[in-house]
Structures are given as C-alpha cells and as structure tokens.
Amino acid sequence: MKNNKLAGVIKKSLLVILAASQQLSYAQNSGPARLVSYVKPLIGTGAVDKNSLSGSNFPGATVPFGFVQLSPDTQDGPDDPASGYDYNDKTIVGFSHTHLSGTGVSDLFDVLLMPTTGELKTEPGNAEQKGSGYRSAYTHGEETAGPGYYSVMLKDYGIKAELTSTVHVGMHRYTFPQNSQSHILIDLNHSLNKKRDYWACKIIGAEIRVIDQHTIEGYRIITGWAKLRKVYFHAEFSKPFDSATLVSGSSQHRDLSVINGSNLKAALNFNTTDNEQVLVKVALSPVSMENARQNLSVELPGWDFDRVSTQSSNKWETELSKIKIDGTQTQKEIFYTGLYHAFTQPNNIADVNGDYQATDLSIANAPDKAHYSTFSLWDTYRAAHPLYTLVQSEKTAAFINSMMRQYTSYGYLPIWQLWGDENYCMIGNHAIPVIVDAAFKGIKGFDVEKAYQAVKASLLTDHPGSPFSTWEKYQYIPEDIQSQSVSITLETAYDDWCVAQLAKKLNKTDDYNRFIKRSEFYRNLYNTKTGFFQAKKKDGNWLEPFNPLQYGGNGGNPYTEGNAWQYFWYVPQNVEGLIGLVGGDAAFNAKLDQFFTLEDKSAEKNGNASGFIGQYAHGNEPSHHIAYLYDYSGQPWKTQMYVSRILNTLYNNSSSGYAGNEDCGQMSAWYIFSAMGFYPVNPANGVYAIGSPVLKHAEIPVADGKTFTVDVNNPGAANPYIQSVKLNGKPYHKTYITQGDIVSGSRLEFAMGAKPNKAWGTKPEDKPPVWGY
C-alpha cells in the first residue's frame, strides 16, 4: 500500500512512454527494436518549407507490394503531390484505397471513404464537382503512421480514424462521438481532375448499390494515366446503417438501393454513442464484384482490426529483416523507411483467384496468383530493381514474368506500366537491364531464353519513343524525327549493351555483334567542339543553338527532364570509353569538378531537377550514378566526398526527407546501397562502385545460409573519406565489389576518416571494370 503513490507515478510514466512510443511507432519496445519501429511513412510526404521538396509518398496503410494502399488524401482532385497527401495541407478529405508512391504523375485514388457528423449537405454541387464536399482539419500531433497502420483525429467531427489493410482489403476503424447524425461517406468520383492535358481522367461508368444495412457494393470504370481501370468494391460495415443517401451529380436520393452514373457518392447514416467504433472493410478487385467478394472472404473474414494491423506489421517486419543495419536512429529511420518505400510497389494487381486485367485489357488468370504492375522503370532499373535481386529474388522472377506478359501482348516489354497498362511515360526500354541483370545474377523462376526473345524484340520493334528503324539507319536518333533524341540515344545504347551481353551468354553471336555495335552509337552525338552530347538533325548537322544548361522536359527538347550537363555522364556501359571521348582521366575529372560546382545561371529548370550540387541534381534519376564516376577516373576520394554529402544532406527523416520525387523506390534504393558503401553504376554488369558508407554495420542474408556484411569504423558526416578497406579480412584497394563478393557472403570492412586517403583506390587496376562476372 505504501508504494501506491510511487506505483501511480510509475504507471503514469509508463503511460507517457507508451503514448510516446506509440507515436514513434513502438520504437521503444523492450528487447531489440522491431525494424517496423524505424519506418516513418510520413517521410517524403511534404516539403517542410517552400524551398524544400517532398518525395510524393503517402503515409497510409499497406502490406508489402499490396494492391490496396489505404491512405488519407488532403485534396479533392489530387494532382501534386501525386500521392494525394501533402504534409502541409491542413485538412483531410477522406481515405482512398489506392495510391502511387513517389511518382510525378497522379492517378488511382479509388473509393474514398470519409466519416463525418452533423447535417448532410443538401447541395452536393454540380455533376463535375470533385470531392465529397466534406473535409476536416487534422494535426500531425494527432496523426500516427506506421507499417500497416495509420490513424488521425478528424477534428471537425471529433472522429478518430484508423486504417489497416490486407493485400486486397482496406479496413477502417472509426471512433465516433455521440451523435444522431453520424455518417460514413463514399465518393466514387474522387480522382484527378479531368482537365489535365495528358492522361485526363474520365469516369466511364460507376455504380453504388446497397445490398443490405451492412453491405455496399459498387464499381467505377475510369480512364486516366492508366488507360482503363475497372475497380469493383465490396464494403461491409460492422454496424448496420440506419439509412443510405445516394448521390448522382447534383441529385440526392434517399430510400434508393442502387445508383448508376459517373459522379456517384453515398452517405451511410448512423446513430452513434460516445466512443462507438464503426468498422468498415472495403475489398477491391480489378475484375469483378464477385472477385471483390472473394478477396474479402479469403483475406479478411473477421472484424479484429488490431489483429489485421499486427499481421500487416509482421509482414513488414519479415520484409524489412532482409537487411539488418546498425547506425544512428536517424539513419535507421531513413534506411528502413526507404526499404519500406522500395517494397511499396510493384503491386500485385491479381485477385486472390489469380484473375487480372491483362495488357490487352481482356481478363486473364495468373497461375501463380500474382500479376505485378506499377513499373516506373526509367527510375527503378537503376537501383531499386538491383536491390530487389538481392533481397526479393522470388519477387524479381514474378516481376519479370508479369512484364513478359506485356511483351507477349504488345511485342515489347513495359516502359512505364500502371495497373497492367502501358502508359509510355518517360524514355528507354529499361525492363531490359532489369531482366538481363536478373539473368546474370541467376535469379530462378523465369525462362531466360524467352526473356532473351523479349529483350531483343523490345529493341527491334518500333514503338512510341523507340523508333528503332531510325536508330539503325542513322546510328543516332535525329531530333527532327524523335524528340528527346540525345537522352534516347544515350539510354538506348545502354539497353543495347545489356542485350548484347545476354546474346553473348546465349551464344547468339550475330545478335551480339549487332547490339554491341549499337551500344556505341552514343559516340555519334558527341560534339568534340563543345565536349557534350548534342542533338543532330537527320541531315547530320548539329541542332543549333546549343546551351548545355538549357533544360528539356518530356518532349520538344533533346534532353529528358534535364540538360546536356546532366546527360553527359550517361554511358554506364563504357565509362572508360566516355573518359576517352573527353581526353582521359584528367580532363574527365576536371569536367566532373566543374559539373559539381557549376551553379546554374540559365533560365527555368525542369520541375523534376532538384537537390542540386552544382549541376548535379539528386532529385531526379539522370544524376544518380554520377557521383560514383570519380572511381573510374582515379579520384575515388571525390566520389566519397560527394556521396557522403548527398547521403548526409539530401536525405533526412522529415516529411521532406527526399530531394525530389521518391519515384517508386529508386530514391530510397540509392540511399540503401550508398549508405552501405556501394552502388550499381551499371545496374546490369555485376559491379558495384564503392562510395562512402555512413552506417556502422549492415548485413544481408544471401544464399545457402550465408550473410554478406559491411562493417564501418568511424562512420559519420565528419568522416566521409575511406582510409582503408578489407574484404574478407584482407586489405582491399579496388573501388568496387562484385555481385560474386556479395552472394558468397563476404565481409567488407571500411575505415573512415576526415581526410582523403588519396593513395587508396587510385591505381588503374582499382577502377571498376566493364564486367563483373
């Protein structure tokens, strides 16, 4: 009894700690912290000030690679950020079930739910109006986001909203105040405004049906960035609603059980007691209502929200455990949130029975019940897919088999595929390095010979942005035939090189000769007078005037989302050849120095270029390999300097933790590799250039029970420079490791310091080679 008071204090303290830990996503649990505790889904969701950037990520609930990604939207017609959620917005309009993570173009946002209280608005506006007409203030102090769980207090209504999910089902738990007019609104018109020039969204058809007082069904058919998406939903409520109000455009209906149209909303009306919880399960299917019902019954039969949330968290824990690290709390948060973002897609868009919408928009069935999409390949071939080969090798095969289905239908592999549907966003054919890389890494589960036919056909079949008959005829892409010609020339030469390597492995000598020749066509656009890759016209003359600082966007200019400075470095298949073009290591290093220090004095930058160090723009992918290029030209300490600077200044654990769009895992994968000390400059040659590790320790379980480990002595922003390296206990001077080093379970040790060791890694034989196998 005498300890009562103390016990009370202890209890109170524990409560404070628990509350705090909950807000930190259980970071302070006893025992070794669960890795999920480091994941902060709010990272990358909004710029902290007008000069910083968002990653365009969303904070809501998803399982790894899940179809349903249930997240709050802060705008009625979400356009920018494309995730639908901006950390700086003060209100939430509801929770929709599908999202894109880190993209530059918005789409999805299917089946928005919003709980409210009070009088229903009687004037829902005109047929074009976006949004449910309802929004609520919220604060980040009353918001929690973790793997598989999101919650927020909707202050206008006094409702706590909690979200979790399975692969196909979103689960909502709304804690209402006492109110005789509580509502859960459903908005099927929530999507990007149809007024966008490209990929304008238009709802082709929609329906909401009241099955009984516990059940709503419906669908919407929509064309947008994905040409055609059919989204069927089946929603079940834990408490019977008293009535349903169905709204089509500007007309409201009570006592109606079904409504069809293009702009549909519904309000399910309840009488709630104080703190009464109403749960909703919303299952989606891209194929049919029947499949939506089946997805629900298979995946989420009961009403135990906490169990579903725990199961989701456990799934994440399993996936995150594929890399274990030691480092600072901040590093762990950036690293595991990065891994979380990398595993947020590609998404399995097949139903539990394997049905999916095929590339030709018919309905097909996947025997392995998996069809992956959301392939932002221009971004993700660089480091995200190489990361998947290490820690998601089974899924890598499934990704490839899914991409192969597009080849079978279209005749070429995906360029940018969303919801199983090619949208021709960006340039290049970078499913090719993904597949060739997987083939050389020995990923099991796909047919290499068939895959070879696919990568070859993808480089011989003319298609939008890829005029290959022009390519072989001119041996460069003429800007007056195909815009973005310099970028396409450079990137296609790389894809050609990849196919050449696989041709060689498969003893297809003629093919090898054809593609290896094409892989050197980049030389045809090198202007020795300016020292840049420049656009030529079909008559062979340079396109004038030329300004190496001038940006292009996505058409109308020779450079894609960048300028001649940023594209100069894109010859990952032959860096030595590139160095030769400018006259050797010294000239190359001088050019790199200028690149990293030249402040842009030109006019408008491309909106995707951000995170600058001189002309280097870490916020967009064309720059991602460039800091590592000093390894190839004898000054690896400069690679170390810039990589360290990028890791320490262009990533953080705030809502503006990325220097630009996170791009479906690519921006995160750059961090994950670089923080461990190496990066795949050429994502398909089995070579990783060494940079500047910032973590204390990292370990990756590899095949046969082995573990690849990295240990770093004296890491930190103040110690960017490698003093020495050991590989498996032996001094190591090379500025690279190989895939073989990783999969054999090597131990890599770094000793870091504040001053460069200019003796390390600078001999000619220390340079990363063209081929790592």
Added chain:
Amino acid sequence: MKNNKLAGVIKKSLLVILAASQQLSYAQNSGPARLVSYVKPLIGTGAVDKNSLSGSNFPGATVPFGFVQLSPDTQDGPDDPASGYDYNDKTIVGFSHTHLSGTGVSDLFDVLLMPTTGELKTEPGNAEQKGSGYRSAYTHGEETAGPGYYSVMLKDYGIKAELTSTVHVGMHRYTFPQNSQSHILIDLNHSLNKKRDYWACKIIGAEIRVIDQHTIEGYRIITGWAKLRKVYFHAEFSKPFDSATLVSGSSQHRDLSVINGSNLKAALNFNTTDNEQVLVKVALSPVSMENARQNLSVELPGWDFDRVSTQSSNKWETELSKIKIDGTQTQKEIFYTGLYHAFTQPNNIADVNGDYQATDLSIANAPDKAHYSTFSLWDTYRAAHPLYTLVQSEKTAAFINSMMRQYTSYGYLPIWQLWGDENYCMIGNHAIPVIVDAAFKGIKGFDVEKAYQAVKASLLTDHPGSPFSTWEKYQYIPEDIQSQSVSITLETAYDDWCVAQLAKKLNKTDDYNRFIKRSEFYRNLYNTKTGFFQAKKKDGNWLEPFNPLQYGGNGGNPYTEGNAWQYFWYVPQNVEGLIGLVGGDAAFNAKLDQFFTLEDKSAEKNGNASGFIGQYAHGNEPSHHIAYLYDYSGQPWKTQMYVSRILNTLYNNSSSGYAGNEDCGQMSAWYIFSAMGFYPVNPANGVYAIGSPVLKHAEIPVADGKTFTVDVNNPGAANPYIQSVKLNGKPYHKTYITQGDIVSGSRLEFAMGAKPNKAWGTKPEDKPPVWGY
C-alpha cells in the same frame, strides 16, 4: 450438234437472266420466289432528294440478329446517317464490321477493311486524322445488296468487293486486277469523330499484330455512345501477303509485326494477277482475342464464300417465312425489307462460348450462349417488340432474359442499351411494356415473378430521366426538376399502367393500387384552358409561355423530339379517359381532324420530326399510334383514310423508303402490322386496332400448327375504306381484334372500297377496349 447454236443462245439468255436475277437478288427464280428476293437492303439508306428522308439503314451483309454486320461506309467519321452509309455519297471508304440500323446516333464501325491498288500513301496525316486516307468511287449500278450478301465495284481500284457473314465473322471476297501493288487496308481508327458533344468517341487503346503472312490480330478499346466497348479481332487471309505496313498516327513502319496506339492502321500488301480473288475472314469478340479465334474456328472454318452467303440467305429465308404475304411486288419489297430490318437487331453480343461484357463491364457467361443488346426501347416497344412476340417468341424470352441482367446489375431495366451498356438515350422505361406484354401473351422461357420484381423496381428506383420520388411526390414531373417533363409524365403513366396490370395478375393488390393510381397522373398536366398537356413547375403553376407548336428535342423543353400537339395523344392505357378530358368523341374527333390538317407555322421543327400529315409526323415514334385513335371515338373510316395514306405515301421501296429514322425495326414494324390491317395502339393490352390493310393476303403460323390469316378483297391505295369484315367467316363490326384472335389461328377477311362505310365499327361496343384478355 445441230442444236449447238440454239443451245448457245439459250445458255447466253440464261446467263443474262441469271445475271439480272442476281442483281435483283434472285427475284426471278423458278417456282415460288424466295422471300429473300424481296429484301432490298438499300431501302432506307439515303434520301432521294433533299426534301426526302433516309431510314439510316445500312446495306451490308448480316445474319438475323447477328453480332457482325459488315457494310460499306461512305464517310470517314460517320455521323449522319448513323448507319455509316449514305446512298447519295459517291465514294466508299471501306467496309466495317459493326453497324446500327436506323438509329439517330452513330457508333460502332469496328475494324474497317479497304482493298486498294497502287502506291501506298506515304503521308498518313496526323494522329487525329480519320479514315484510311483511301476512298473509291462506286455506282449503284455496280452494287448489289441482299440478305447475307453485298457487293460493289470499287472503280478507283478496279476491285470487286463482296461481303457475307456469320454471327461473329465477316467474310470478304475481293477480286483484284493484275497489280504488283495490291493492298488490303485495316483501319482501327474508323469511328465517329471524337468531337461530338455527347457520347464523344475516344479510342482508349488499340493493337494490330501480324501473326504470320496469313493472319492479323488486334483490338480496339473505345468509349462512345456505348460507354466501353472492347473489340478483339482475328483476321485470316486466303493468300499470304508479301509484306505488312503498320501505321500509328503519322508514323509508318515496315517489317514490324506489332503496333500499339490509339490511331492504328495497317496495309497488307499483295502482288495480284488479273481477277485474282483474295478472301479475308474477320472474327470479332467483345471479350478476348482467344474468343475471336474460337468464334472463327467454330463458325467459319473454310474458305467457301458462296456457301457462307447461301447459308446466310437461308437463315434469312427461315426468319422471313414467319409471315407470308401476297401483294404487289412493291409491297412485298417494303414488307420483307421491313421484316429484315426488324430482325437486324437486337444483336447477340455473346461469343460462341457464351462470354459477354456484362452491364457492369465485367466479363460474364451466358448459359444459353446468348446475350442480346441494341435495345432502342423508346422506339421498339411500340410495335417491333409486339411483332417479336408473334414471330420471334423464343427470342423474345432471350431478349427479356438479357434485359433482366441489366436489372440485376443496375437495379432497373434498360432504357436504351447498346453493346450491353446503358446509355440513357431517350425517356421512359419501356422495357416494362415489352416484358408485361410478353407475360400476358404467355411467352415461355423467362421467370415472370422475377420479371415483375424488375418492372416494379424500374418504376421505383430513381435514375437518370426517371425521378420517381418526384413522381409520387408531385404526381407529375415538374419541368424545373426534370426536363422533358410532359413527355416523361405521359410515358411514365403508361409504364405504371403496365406494371399495375401485371401486379393484378400476380395478385399484388397493394402494388396494383399504387401503380394504377400513378397511371392516371397524366391528368395532372392537362390544362383545360388550352386543351393540351402542359408543363407545370414544382410550385404547381403552368410553365409560361405555352405554344403547342413549339418543338422540344432531348432536354431543355417539356416535350421530347416533338411538340404539345404530337404528345397530346399519348394515353394509350386509357384512350377513353383522354377522350373524356376533351369533352367526348365529337371534341376528340375535331381535335384529331385539326391535328391531321394543321400545317406547322412555327419556327424550327425538331430534326426527328418528319413525314408530316398536318402535325402528324410519321418519321418519329410519338405519332405512331395516333392515326388509329379515330377507332376509339367512333370515326374508324378516318383511321382507315390516314393509315392507308401513310402506308401508301410514307413508305416506298427506294433508298428513301422511310419517312424518318427506321429506328431499329419500329418504323418497319408499323408497316408490317398496318399493312396486314391492325396495330397495337397499346402494345401491352392484347388489343389491336383495325386500320386499312393494303396486302391481299397475309398468314402467320401460330402455336399448335395453326395459322392466322388475313385476306383482303379489293385492296389498294384507291380503296382505303373498309366496307365489311369477317372474322372466321362471320360478319365482324369491331374496330379491333385481340391477341386471342391471332393465336387461335383466326381468319380475318376485309372487303375494301373507295368510299367509307360509316356504318361499320361506329357503335360504342365496336371501340377498342382497355383490355383484350
């Protein structure tokens, strides 16, 4: 041997006769003429002068109720006539595989083929350009159209094109001249221009794939009047093409085997000898490429064009034989072409395996391998569906079962359904009279109790154009809530009456009372001061100003495609009640007299109003029953006069044979009934009002081996008036017959004359009753 010369002459004569008969569609065969010989598909395909009208029919090849309807298109972006073919156009742009017959809105036109010779055009124009860029002159002298067969000489290229089809497959036979540059073009961008305000067409995705030198496959996904159509095709060529040129927008590709995009074309290139025939079979599926292949292999495995054409002709002969008539050659041509047009749709849009695109745009399977669509119900419930109940009773059940699938998905029956997809064109819910009529006629093969639930729900579920909560609240449709309010009020009252009758039959007394009350709501819009049905506002006041001659279109006015004069007569469920409203027979007859003689002095007519006799406009459906109303008010000889006049002056066997859009069989069905002497003024009460038969004889096989026959003494335009009637040999004075008279196999005999017999049919008991069972 001596007879050789004579034999030669006879042979030559026979050849001439055969050639002539072929051009007349085998009209002169020995023995009784085949009924197909009377079918002239060119009827209704184009106005003969600028003051006449087309039926908007197409002349091409189809089997009865076929999915593929393969026909020449004379315009690149066909809009008006909606069939794609205008008899007055001098050039043909190609042959597409799907068409609408007689509608006022255009859509379909899938997979256009065009044979040409000469240099391929190297500049295919911009991405928006419609058409293959090729067209050829033709003449009607070198054009033949018959059931299941169409041919035309393409004069620009010297190519004879012949077409035939099965349900899912179009078969082309092109006879080429000698040419090293012969081509068959495929255009997947051929469709209505996307610039239309409503139901704008947009191709969501398309593909053309060269499988081998004999085979092309592809698809297009398009949104238009039908919200979403997926059209997969598999095409086989009898002769291997030497090469294929694939075109996407403005870029041409040779040596490419597959192309994807939205504006796709292909040229298959041949070297042909003189008179060389190249055949093409194109199978369509609305579900998948695999199904298109299966449709071809099941329906059309060989290459015998003539056999396919003969089989199609035989199918038509079987269907046309369901009514046998005697009359003049012209009457037979109008009559059987009308029957042909009536059987051109609804179309079975299911694949041979039963797969079809369901109303909710998922893929479903019909156990009976049939899913019918193209339900232009505002038109066809009046006489086309009543005709189907008599001569297509099995299909009537299939039509109803198909419509029921929309009810299951949408909660209400089709209004205007195309390609399985509701487009909410026109007003009313006239699947209801179709189903109620079929139920009372005892059509087997559908579940009457379920159908009752559907017709009831269709009148209680608010949906576009049908605000039923408003209906019961105001007991009329207020124009300030729902435009076209007078027309909707009148037509909904009729639908209500139909449901009331079925409720009574099924002993649902409460429902009966509810709907029979609603069926009299038309009275609430009758303005005793003007003598017209007029629009009221929700405050109960009349909408002013009122001009009974002013036309409405499809919104923005109380009247639908007509004026207050034309809509005055729409109380088919209670003509006696209507007569009472105006004060009795004399006033009613005077008003009818005025209606048929009042020349319109107002401003612009609605584009659908045509075929005028005073205010009567036979070219559009609101007028169709009006000439028969004198039967109800004691002056049947005026019905006879006007019906005779309509039959003899507003139908002919030219390309401008209809007084307006043929409307999916309705305009033809009016002729078919009226020419036999009777018409279903109320299409669901089992009563047919007697008009003025123009045929000499008609017989319809009915159940149990019985035959209903009509014999007419002294028919003809000069003898419009009934002198006397016998039913089963007994004098008959009633101005109507019943469904029972027909199905019992009665014999109806008319004696006609030049002067009215005003004693016949004028007693009160001679008037058509409200109920015929």
